Amino acid sequence: MSGKLYLVATPIGNLEDITLRAIRILKEVDLIAAEDTRNTLKLLNHFEIKKPLISYHRHNEQIKVDNLIEKLKNGENIAVVSDAGTPGISDPGEVIVKEAIKNSIEVIPIPGACAAINALIASGLDTKEFTFMGFLPLNKKLRKEKLKEIENETKTIIIYEAPHKLKNTLEDLKDILQNRKVVLARELTKIHEEFIRGNIEEIISKAESLKGEMIILIEGAKYKEKEVELNELSLDEQFEFYKNQGLDKKEIIKKIAKDRGVSKNEIYMEFLDK
Ligand code: SAM
Numbered sequence: 001m002s003g004k005l006y007l008v009a010t011p012i013g014n015l016e017d018i019t020l021r022a023i024r025i026l027k028e029v030d031l032i033a034a035e036d037t038r039n040t041l042k043l044l045n046h047f048e049i050k051k052p053l054i055s056y057h058r059h060n061e062q063i064k065v066d067n068l069i070e071k072l073k074n075g076e077n078i079a080v081v082s083d084a085g086t087p088g089i090s091d092p093g094e095v096i097v098k099e100a101i102k103n104s105i106e107v108i109p110i111p112g113a114c115a116a117i118n119a120l121i122a123s124g125l126d127t128k129e130f131t132f133m134g135f136l137p138l139n140k141k142l143r144k145e146k147l148k149e150i151e152n153e154t155k156t157i158i159i160y161e162a163p164h165k166l167k168n169t170l171e172d173l174k175d176i177l178q179n180r181k182v183v184l185a186r187e188l189t190k191i192h193e194e195f196i197r198g199n200i201e202e203i204i205s206k207a208e209s210l211k212g213e214m215i216i217l218i219e220g221a222k223y224k225e226k227e228v229e230l231n232e233l234s235l236d237e238q239f240e241f242y243k244n245q246g247l248d249k250k251e252i253i254k255k256i257a258k259d260r261g262v263s264k265n266e267i268y269m270e271f272l273d274k
Helices: 020-028 037-046 061-073 094-102 115-123 140-152 163-177 200-207 223-232 235-244 249-260 264-270
Strands: 005-008 031-034 053-055 078-081 107-110 130-135 156-161 181-186 194-199 214-218
Touching: 005 020, 005 094, 020 078, 020 107, 031 037, 031 061, 037 053, 053 061, 061 078, 061 094, 094 107, 115 156, 115 181, 115 194, 115 214, 130 140, 140 163, 140 235, 156 163, 163 200, 163 214, 181 200, 194 200, 235 249, 249 264
Parallel strands: 005 078, 005 107, 031 053, 031 078, 130 156
Antiparallel strands: 156 214, 181 194, 181 214
């Protein structure tokens, strides 16, 4: 019988945030696949857990998966942990989960800390619906596309950022956010935990001197702001904008016709091939 694959969330700063179940599973599995074995060893030592560790990080994820799947098929139970927080969320995990499912191996999440969710719930921004974007791409073209998405996104947006890139990212956001609320969630669960709230200009002025781990949260675009921008979009861009909101072709055509004060038929003819 195949073993089980556990995705075990670990603390994002405060070690008290590990769950009793996470400790038990880490004690029970045959092997722990860790993003950084030295880091995880410190965690295991703290909780007096002795287990074989194998490295499983972004750069060897694909290669290591075959080996781990083989072990699972041979009946070994494996826990995947990342350096901090929930595996698979801007951290390794996704590849092995997909492969495990293909091989009919049971995948079990062990819930715990996730920086994005904790930042969101205390941000003061809308929590009903949100868009998690992880790290913004570094590639210029892809980054520009993401910034456009952020500009039009009506749900609360969550972005991860490395401390040394924070200033640069905030400057990029300055051009598109106008007066939308921004929250920086810093050093969550640690001694210097802090939420800094304001508009983008205010956040930039305060961010200069900040150190530590950071999440950027952005209020969704308001409908009125969007309308002004929509007039400036090409037909194709407007189509994409509504498509990203989950509307189907018929609804999109209706919206565009209304926005532009023209007949639905006129817009329909423009998008015959879509
Ligand atoms: N898998 C993790 C999770 O569940 O949140 C995220 C890992 S990702 C590689 C690291 C990023 O998460 C950091 O650059 C930062 O944006 C955010 N982060 C992690 N821990 C944090 C903390 N204690 N306070 C604020 N942000 C944190």
